Each structure stands twice: as C-alpha cells, then as structure tokens.
Amino acid sequence: MKRGRLAAKLWTVFVCTALLFSLAGQIAPSTAYADRGAIDLWKSIKPLTTIASAMNTGAHPDDEHSAMLAYLSLGQGVFTSSVIANRGEGGQNEIGSELGNALGIIRTRELQEASKITNVHLEHLSEKLDDPIYDFGFSKSPDETLAKWGESVAYERLIRKIREIRPDVVIPSFLNEPSTHGHHRAINVITVRAFKDAADPSVYPEQLKEGLEPWQIKKLYVPATEKDYDVRIPVGDYDQIYGASYVQLGEESRFMHKSQGMGRNYDEGPSYDYYRLESSTAPAGNKQESSFFEGIAFTFADLAKEAESKQGGQAVAQQLKLLQKDADEVIAAYPDFAAVAREVHEMKSDVNAAISRVNASSLDHPTKVDLLHRLEVKADQLNKASLEATSIVAKLRPESGELVAGQTAKMTVTAYNGGTLPVENVQLSLRVPAGWQLKALTNPRFAKLNPNATATVTYQVSVPNNAATFDPYAKPIVVAEMRYEAYRSMTAVTIAPEETVAVLPAYSLSLDPSETVLNTLKADQPIPVNVTVKNYRPGKAKANVSLQVPEGWTVEPAQQELTFGAKGEVKSLAFTVHPSATVSNGSYTISAVARDGSSSGSRKVQVIEYPHIGKTYYVQPATLKIQAFDLHIPDKLKVGYVSSGFDNIDQYLRQLGIQVDELDQKAIESGNLNQYDTIVLGIRAYGFRPELIASNQRLLKYVEDGGNLVVQYHKPEDNWQPSLAPYPITIGTPLIQWRVTDESSKVTMLAPDHPLFTTPNPITEEDWNHWVQDRSAYNPSEWGNEYTELISNGDPGEKEFTGTFLTANYGKGTYTYSSLVWYREIPSLVPGAIRLFVNMISLHQ
Template sequence: MRGHHRRLFAWLTVWLLAVAIVLPFRPTPAAAASERAVVELWQALVPLRSVNTFMNTGAHPDDEQSSLLAYLSQGVGARVISVIATRGEGGQNAIGAEYNAALGVVRSRELAEAGQAFGVEVRHLSEDFDDPIFDFGFSKTPEETLAHWGHDRALERLVRVIRETRPDVVMPSFLDVDGQHGHHRAVTVLTLEAFRAAADPEAFPEHLAEGLRPWQIKKLYLPAAESRGTYDSEGIPPTLEVPVGEYDPILGASYVQIGEESRAYHKSQGMGQPVPEGPRTFPVHLLESKVPVPQPEQSLFDGLPRTVGDLAEQVEDRELKTMLLSLQEIIDAAVAAYPDYRRVSDLVHKGLNVVRQARARIAALEWADPELRYDLDHRLAVKEQQFVRASRAAILLVTRLTADTYELTRGASATLTLTAFVGGPVPLEDVRLELAAPAGWQVEPVEVPAAARLSYNQTLTARFKVTAPADAPFFHPYRPLDLYGLVHYTAAGVPVTVKVEPAADVAVLPDLSLQPQPDGLIYNLEEPGKLTVTVVATSYRDGPVETELSLAAPAGWQVEPAAAPVVFQGRGEVRSVRFTVTPPANLAPGRYTLRVQAEGQARSGEYVRVIEYDHIGRTYMVLPGAVEVQAFPVKVPKELRVGYVASGFDRVPEALRQLGIQVDLLDEEDLTSGDLSVYDTIVVGIRALRVRPDLVAAMPRLHEYVYGGGNLVVQYHQPGDNWDPERSAPYYLQIGSPSIRWRVTDEASPVTVLVPDHPLLNRPNAIGPEDWQGWVKDRGLYFPSKWAPEFTPLLSMNDPGEAPLTGSLLTATYGKGRYTYTSLILYYQLEQRVPGAYRLFVNLITP
C-alpha cells in the first residue's frame, strides 16, 4: 500500500497515550522520531535471523491469525505471507456506505495496511471486481462455495502463489467442520489439496512453462482448541502451543497486542481490541510433515533449516559453505551490535556483499540437485532484499516521492519530487535519483542532480515530469500504477538500490466523472410515467473545457434534453444536468440500461467513485456511468403513509419512495411523544434495536399503536441486538441461535406457501412462484426458532439437505392491528431491485 507507511511505532504511540494517565513522561517529537528509527532498525534486523517462510490462508480480509503472524514476523523473523481468497465484498460495513465491490476495495486496503503494520505480505486469489472468487454471502458448505468460485480456478491460483513464494509451513485459519462458514471451510479444503498439488509437476503444468517450479511445503498445520473459530462444533488437540503472549521489550508490546493493533485497521468490520499483557499461547495441530519432527515440538519450524548457517549444512562446495557460515556470523554480529548504527551499518553492508557473492557462486556451480540450487538461491534472494531494508534503516535513509497532483487524465502531466535524506553517521557515495514508469509513459528530468556524496543531515532532491499516454488504462485499485522512485547509493563500498513508492496512488482518471443519481431505478408498469435522472459531472481536466452530456437509452425511449452543453473552468468543478426519461408505452418487464456520455473537449462514459478514509487513504473505482432500470408491475395503495425507524444498515426508505410512497423517518421525539396514528404502517429497519436505544424504550408504545389498529413490520434482528423474546414483540418470539442453523443461504431455495389465501400474500399483489425468482445472496437469516401460538407462519423454506424452516415470515393480530416479523433479507433484494421483493414488501406495509 502506497503512502500509508504507519509502522508499529504509530500504534505504540496510541497505546502509550491510552495509558498516559499513569505515565508521567511525555516524549518530545524529536524523542519520538528517534524511538521510531530505533524500532525500525530492530524490525529490519530481525528477519535476517530466519530463512523460513510461513503462509496463512483465509477466505476474507480479517481472517488472518494476527497474533500468530505477529509472533512469527516480529519475534521469530520469518517471512510471513497471508493469502486471502476474496475481497470481503459480502460483509457488513461499520464505517460507511460502501457495499459489494466497493466494500471489497475498502477491505482490501484495510488488509494491506494491517499487513504492513507488522511486516506481513498479502496476496489475494480474487483479481477483479467481478472475479468469480467472490464473497457472495454466508455459505454453509465448502461444496457450495467452491461451486461459486470454481474449484479448479481457486486451486490453481493458490498453487501459483505457493510456487511463487515457496513457504516452508502453511496453516489455514479455520477448520473444515460442520457449523463453520462455508468460505472458511473451502479455503481449508483448498489448502490441504494445494499442499500436495503444488509439489506435483503434473498439476497446472502451465506454471512450469512460465518458469515456476513445483514446491513441496514441508509442514501443514491446523488451528487447534480455542483457535478453531466461532462456529466450529469441535476442536482438535494441539501438538504445539506457540507463545504469542511473549512481551517484546523493544517493540513494547506482546505479540497478541501487536496482532490486535494490526486488526484495528479492519475498521469496517469493527476489529481490534485492547488486550492486557500476560502469557498466552496459540495452539496448533501438526496434520502432516514431510520432514522428521523432533518430539515434543518447540517451534513451527522444527525439523527445518532455520538460519543461513543451517543452509550451509546442505551444500558440499567448500567455498559456498564458507560464505554461508561467514554470513551467519555477520548476521549474529549485526543483531548483537544493535542499536549502534555505525557498527550495524558496517556489518549489514558486509553481509549484503557476501549474499551477492554467495548467489553468484550458486549460479556458477554445477549442481547434482538442481532443486537444491533453486531453493538456496530463492532463500538468498529473499535475504538480499532483507539486507537492503536493513541498509536503509541502518544509515537512517529517509526517502519520499510526492507529486504536485496524484490525479491525471490521459495525456496529462504531473511533476514528481524524489528526495533522499541521510540521518545517520555513515556517508553515502555516488547517490543517484531515478524515476521508473510503465511502458508508454514519458519521463522528463526537470531538475535531476548529478551523482553526489551525501552525509549526515543532507538531502538530495530530483524532480521529474511524467506524462500519461493517450491510451493509458484507467486506475484500478487492485492493479496500481507501476510508478516509483529509485535511490541508488554506495555504502561501505557496496552498491545499494532502494525502491520508493509514491506518497499516494497516482491515478489515471477519465476527463469527467459522470455520476448518475440515482444509480438504479424501478419503473412501475402499473403506473407508467416519466423517470428523472440527474447526472453530476466532476472535471478532472486542468483548465476550461466544453462538452455535451447525454443519456443514451434503449430504442423507443425518449430522453429530454437530448444533449446538454456544459462548461468547466478547471479541475474539481462540478456541474449537474437533469434528464427526463419516458419509456415506451408497451414496455415489457425486464432490466434496461441508461448510459451517461460526454462528448466534446472532455470525453467520458465513466463514473469515478472516490473512497477515502484516514486509515486507508484515498483510492478510486472507475465504473461505467450507467443507470439500471428495472421495469415490473406492482400495485401500490394510494396515499399510503409509512413511518420508518432507521438503523442506518439499510436503504428501504429510498426504495419505497421510488414507488411514490410517503416515508417519514422517525426520530426519538416521534417515537416517544409523536402522533403515531397518522401512519398506516410503521416499519422497523434491520437490527434497529441494536443501535436505537430510543426504540428499545418505545417498543411498548409501538405495541399500543398496533393494538389500536396500526400495522407494524419488524425486519430481522440478531439475538444480541437488544432483542428480548418476552417483550420485543407483543407475543413471545425467540430468535434462533446459533445463527447458521436458522438461516437459508440458497437464494434459489424453493419457497412453500403455508397459508395461500393470507392477505399478506395476496393484497394488493398476488405473490406467486415468479416472485421468488431472481433473489440474490440469501433468502433470509436469523429466523425465529420459537414463537407464541398467536403467530401464523406463512412460508417454509430450507437449504438443500436441511429441515424446513417456517419462521421467515410471521404475523399476528394484536388488538385491532397487525404485527409482522420477517427474517427475509428484503432490504437487500430491494437494493438489487428484485421485483418479487418489492411486491411482497408493499403487501407487508398495506394495512
């Protein structure tokens, strides 16, 4: 992740401030910077001690086993890789309005920041917004998940990552057991298969043609005991307890604490909790090993070469063996010399030179075992990069790459400034600054100094003008622009090159962002008329431009105006145009697309969605500027007035308003003292009791509203959402737990109508089999498990192979009114403009 290099020190500062009441010392900014540098030097030295790589696999961002990864990365010094299948698109969002692909972007950025916080490399199997490896919602089985993802596709991508990174040890984050999320189980299934497939040269032979080699992971672990996960029905006995509760005196925290600090980057999921210091272990179970393992185990890497010195035992060439043993002595000395910057610098650059000599020796030798040659070189290549990082930390090299603008249009230019500052006692020779750009980009030096000597407290600065090609691809958050700086220098006679990422992503964007509002419409064939679309256009072009905005519609549709001239004076200016759209009189039910276009000096057909939060920075999604129109018939009572108790978790009011229904949002005053009798129906939003204490207090008053003749519709709640089975509904109603047993995840599961003539299924819209078609994600969740006999269940449904559930739609007469509780995820179907969900919802709110 570019521009957000928040190291562990930043988190330690937060924790220190949290307990500042008992700490009389307040570090000065200079002291804080010094402490940060010392910590970063230590973090650069620790990886030199290990030649091992550990891989942790999971299904969603935040599935990583953070305390274990923190211990291995920051304590042991192992290279740690977190492989996550999806982007987390199907989750909740506790911080904003991003869902689906946009939420995937947020969660991917959060995962990248979390990994960077404690030195973990992150890989994804999902590659794009519409990738089949997608978080499609809760799944009960790995078979269902892999049917969605494509088993062979997912396995190939995981095997590819394994062959690229060559881990010694792998562990999935969860067990494949009943009750666990099907996505988690699927990743565990894939991990166990990949343990074997990655070593099989006949598995995915195209990898070999690309230069990858088969790789046998040596040890396969599973999480054990309390690590088994929230929903697992049972655990497995641990064969090793990893001491993640150890306290690191330099980092000033335990590895559990460091792990939780990294998890705090998953803000959209509400992750990260303060934990106290003290002993704690992470239990694991060794499922399979390809090497002899001493008993009892003391480490995840028992039975494997652990250090560069151990690698020396694998080689017969005396010269190479001597180099590796010498390198181990240098590493030991460098760690022992910490925090003497000058001494550490001398040793690090000496070690870097020896690593390069060893790799040259490996390349020059004739090997009886070419796999050993390849493996040794791979490990030393990793070690070489670790020495470069240590060089940077030891000489206190501070680099920055900034731009006068990070947003470019095709053919436009930006000026980038690259700086290198030396804060340590070791002078650097032959310092040169360079800018690397993708093919087709023009890089012109504006002010680039000649190679120079750089000593303590000196800065070298270079400026470059970069110009995007006319056909440059637009920015994609999963494929950021490969534009970076290079700082070349020589220290202690050893040449080093450091890569410098931009302070923020440099993004190529369309001339204009064309945002249609709303981005989706419904067209009621029962009440044909006109539609209104407002296009909000934002200019990313420098200087004045003129263009024409239009809305392209299917044949037979009328759009007014046909085109609208718009003038922008400069970047960032916003203009809006309102279009009136009239569909043809004989329009058939279906989904139609309206496309926004700009033609003129500025051209575009795209909408730029900007996503920006403090903890992940700024990023963009370049999407088609389009409006989806779903046409279908739905009967809506005239002058229907609805009060809505919003939770912030759904957009039901907006959906109902598109049908011409008056929807008023009810605040605390309305609930406690307002005249509720003016509403034909009151609807409670999903999980509103969790976030609306005023609603909890007002439930007796809402029940009085029903008793007097009102119509109350309550959408699903979790058991922990302040739901009281005795009091939240007018009659006893208990929400089922555990939730996995009280939900239907198959969105196409057959629906049986239990009371065919009930008004809720017939008035004003007759609900038929076609109304259950086209649903997405789920049928429903958090179904009630028990209810009073006054309730009438109207529907029955179930996932394949499971017993029918009848609690998805319960209704009861209370006094003169009606109370209805539904666990169907109607809110999500309305967002996706599913016709049957609209028709059913109108029935529910019809008194």
C-alpha cells in the same frame, strides 16, 4: 557448457524471485506514529535472524490468524505471508453504504493496512474486479464454493502462490467441517491438497515453463484445540520492544477491518493458539512440538549444516555461517542506528557473495534454487533494514494523484537523510507504465547525501491517450526507486506515492437515481434523471452530455453543454426520460455520455475515502438500471425508517413515491410515532441504535395503538432479547445453521390468504424467483404461538425453517419480524421482493 546453461537458468530463477519480492520491498508512506524509529528499526532487522517462512491461507479479508502471524513475523522474524482468496464483496458494511465491488475495494485496503502492522506479505487469489473468485455470500458447502469460483482457477492460483513464495510451513485458517462457512472449507480443501501437488511437476506444468519451480511444503498445520494439538503458539507472550503481547499486536491489525467491526481489546497474560500437524516431510519429532519449525532449518547456521551435508556445498556452507555471524552482529548493534547500518551493509555484501557462491557451486539444482530464493528474500529485507538504519526518508509526491489520458503532470521524488551517516551515489528514479513518457527536469543523481540534507528530483510525466483507467487491485502505476551506496554496498528501495495515483476518465458522470423501478401500471409517468458531472481535466473544459435510452424511448433535452472553469468542478444537469407507450416488464439501461473535442466517455468515478485506508476509486459504467414491473402502492402511505447504517432501503422506498422519514434519536425517544402508518427497523438496528432499547416500550405502545412495526433481522449480539418483541422471538444459534444461502431455494407460502400475500400486490410463486445471494439470515429458532408463520424455506436437502417470516396482531396494530435479506434484494430491484416489502409496510389489521 552444461554448467553455463545451468547457471543461466538459475540466474533466471533468481531474477523471477527478485521480481516477485519487488512489491514486498516497496516502502509505502505512512503517518508518523509514536512507534516509529527504534521500533521500526527492530521490525526491519529481526527478519534477518531466520531463513524460515510460513504461509497462512484464508477465504476473506479478516480470515488471517492475526495473533499467530504477529508472533511469527514480529516476534520470530519469520517471513510470513497471507494468501486470501476473495475480496469480501459479499459481506456487510459497518462504516458506510458501499456493497459489492465497492465494499471489496474497502476490505482489500483494510487488509493491506492490517498486513503492514504485522509485517506480513499479502497476496490474493482474486486478481481483478468481477473476478471469478468472489465473495458470493454465505455458503454451506466447499463444493458449491469451488464450483462457483471455478475449482481449476482457484487451485492453479494457489499452487502458483505457493511456488512463488515457497513457504516452509502452511496453515489454513479453518477446518473443513460442516459448522464452517463453505468458503473457509474450500480454502482448507485446496490448501491440504496443495501440500503434495505444489511439489509435483506434472501439476500445472505450464507454470514451470514460466520459470517457476516445484516446491515441497515441509509442514502443514490445521487449527486445533487445547485438548488435541501438536504445537501451541504462545501468542500471549509479551514483547518488551513492542510493549504489547502478540495477541494485542494482532488485534491492532484487526482493528483495521473497520467495515466488519473487527478488533478487540485484550489484557496482558498467557494465551495460546493451537495447531495440529496434518502433513509433514520433516523428520518426526515429539508429539507436542516446540514450534512450527521443529526439524526445519530456521537459521543460517541450520541452513549451513544442510548445505555442508550435500556434495559441493562446503564453500556455500562457509558463506552461510558468515551470514549467521552477520545477523548476530546486526542484532547486537541494536539500537545504535549507525552501528546497525554498518552491520547491515556488511551483511548485504556477504549475501551478494553467497549468491555468487551458490551459482558457482556444484550443488544439485533444487538446492541451488532454494538457496537463491532464501538469499533473495534476505537481500530484500536488508534493503529495508538499510533504509531504517540510515534514517533515510524517501517520498514520492505527485502534483496531482488524479490524472486523465493525455495529461502531463509533475512528480517529485525526495530523499532526506535523518541519520548520522552520509550516503553516496544517490539516484532517484521514477517507474511508469509502458507507453508513458518520462523526463527528469532536474539531475536525478547526487554524489553524496549528507546528514540533515534533502535530495530532490522533479519529473515530468506524460500519460498516453490510450492509458488504462484506474484498477484498485493493481500495484501502484507510478513508483519511485532510490538507490544509494554505504559501506561499499548498494541499496535499492521502491517508494509508493504518498497518495493514490489514478488515471481517471476526463469526466465522471453519476446518474441519480442509479437504479429505479418503472411501475408499468403508470408507464406514462416520465422518469426524471439528474446527471452530476465532475471535471477531471486540468483547467478549463467543455463537454456535451447526453443520455442513451432504449429503443422507442425519448429524452428531453437531447443533449446539454457544460463548461468547466477548473479541474474538480462539479455541475449537474436535469433530463426527463419518457418510456415507450408499450413498455413491458423487464430490465432496461440508460447510459450517460460526455463528449468533447478529444474524447468520449460513459463512466462514473466513485471516490472511496476513509481515514484508516485513505483515498481510492471505483471506476464503473455511468448507467441507470431500470426494472419495469407492475406495482400497487397505497395512497398517502407514510413510513418512519430507523436505519442502522447497514442498508439504504429507505432511499428505494422514496423512489417508489412513498413518503419516508428518517427517524433520529429524538424522534424515537420523544417524537410522535403515531403519525406513521408503518415504522421499519433496519437490519441489526438494536445493536447500533442504543436508544431503541430504552425506547422499545414506546415502539410496542405504537403497535398497540394501531401502528405497523416491521423489524428486520438481528444477530443475538445485537442486543437482541426475546422480550424486545411483543411475543418472544429467539434467534437460532449457532448462526451458521439458521440461514438459507440458496437464493433459488423453493419457498412455500404457509398462509397464502394472509394480507401480506394479497394486499395491495398479489404474491405468486413467480415473486420468489430472481432473488440474489441469499434468502434469509439469522432465522429465529423459537417464537410465540401468537405469530403467524408466513413461509417455509430451506436449503436443498436441509430441514426447512418456518420462523423466517413472522407476523402477529398486537393490540390494535401488527408486528412483523423478517429474516429475509431485504437489504440485498431491494437495491438489486428484485420485483417480487419489492412487491412483498410494499405489502409488509402496508399491513394493517
């Protein structure tokens, strides 16, 4: 009786593990590349040769040790996972203007695509939009990071991932040392602590009640140097099958992080990544180990020896030895697809038999749980290997990837047999969320699928009226499953749709502007608001659109009707909002609402689409944020803006009523610069607008002739040279030590009577309040005596910087260099930052 209950519990653990790895088993559609076929087959069968696993932990997308992961996963076949804390929401964007959650969505998709290249299982600690574990910007302290994330939240999620994935080896990407980003340090801190705690049943015991089991990591490694290491990973080794070294394969994945400008080209040749053993429960070995897995079971043969040494493990050991033979035969059959398919399916049958043997054995409970987990991982890998070896191409094609609540649409599942082996008992099914209705319009079962034949099933899918809208961080809401039989064993694989399937609002409402300033010195001026409406309903539709405004405000007209002839049609409406006569300083919100006979909505769909990540969506409230405060702006101020593509400050200046011209290459190289009162260079402009270097003397001549040049922060690698400024300015290095991350840190105005603090807006201490994310980045370490130091500022307990905000007369004009993070403050409508920026672009001798 006791054995029966134990077997039932182990089966529950087995099922939970199967659910865990169901996502890993999804076969996502991909573009056909030259490395398909035999290389993809090898990529699927190499993992069958080892039962070892490793986990790499990091804070942000791009923190993964890509070369090391490529070596372990692609080179050794190790089940390799990457656990990343946040989504990178607080970073910069080198491919577009998306910031915040929209940038987090991009970076998440980039990391997903990067992980596909290295065959790495990806997990995040951050689970949803606006999650407590978010990228709030640069931090110098792990304590600050964990306090903002919620230490118990972050730690519980990490322990959960470790207990779910059960890695033999864990490697945090960074050390906990002062020269490192606080987010990186925080992940190191909790990863090191988890080495013991993940195995302690008293730590988060509620996880055990859910079916998870404690897990003791066998080894914990941390990054090291060539001078002091325990193991070096030969990432420079050349893999003849892939035709590249593991460094090159890792960089191929890093090139997917395009929003961060990642990826480098490396030549062939020896190179190593170095790691130090921090903690271990494995038998002690040599000081310098041959691999991460020295002293740890790596193959089925190793696992058989361990089982054989335990009471009741002899029969299981024999089955594990058979699996070792199976794995060797799979590899030996490569690259003959049919032969590999036969060996894979024989191994599938033997894995199923091994699972039965383990369940029937008298092995101790922890050993059973461990063996079942490893066998389930292998079963999942065998399913993918079968699909590659049989050359089955399965696809899920929705009639439309953009659905709305209440809609009925068709979705087609196809399976093409591109191999030489017929497969039998084929079933093509569809999985949809609870509450959705599903009907197969054609028979989903096929007795046989012969070579060069296609099986097709069409489903009718009905979305319920209360369906949740699209979540970019959730698993696909609709997937297909293909099951088939070959060599008397079944294979089941999950197929993601060829395009994102998203439930979207019936109408997307976009307000222009989406943020604006209400100048209380001119409160009687109306606010023009344009609302762009996109129809996502299939066919014709009609909706009434109105604005919800603060109490005491009015809007003309009260509402407007729109008629759409087809899905995807876009129309625009113009409204005029009149603030109340007594509007005071503060924040206000205007919402757009669309109503038809069956629904009412106030949401905006931001389509995010780039070639390397495809299309996804960010659904958010359809609002206009208004910040009301007093602001003086000189009449007829004319500004030339040189954008690097990383900021959109020029758009906000136009909203203020300032004439701003975007300066292109021709304007910079040969245009009349003297027509502008001020020229502003966007952040890092010298690094991304190469014409600036060649034309820098023109810019300095513009200043000398009486112009006002404003230069925002640069990194040294942005082609910055001290001589680009009229008087030398050197950027401080290392960069981590030359920034102020506390947005609430005290600011002292060193030259309070300078025009920058008086004209046209008087700047007070209040103007330094309510800043967001950071104060400054990449501050200068040296500068000429000609500059006036405008402010002193630093993080609490650290030396203050006085080179953050510098200005100097040059000839008849003025030159200002500022490391303040205007590109974050201006779009956030921080009143003091906007006042100060207006003063900066109004400055003249």
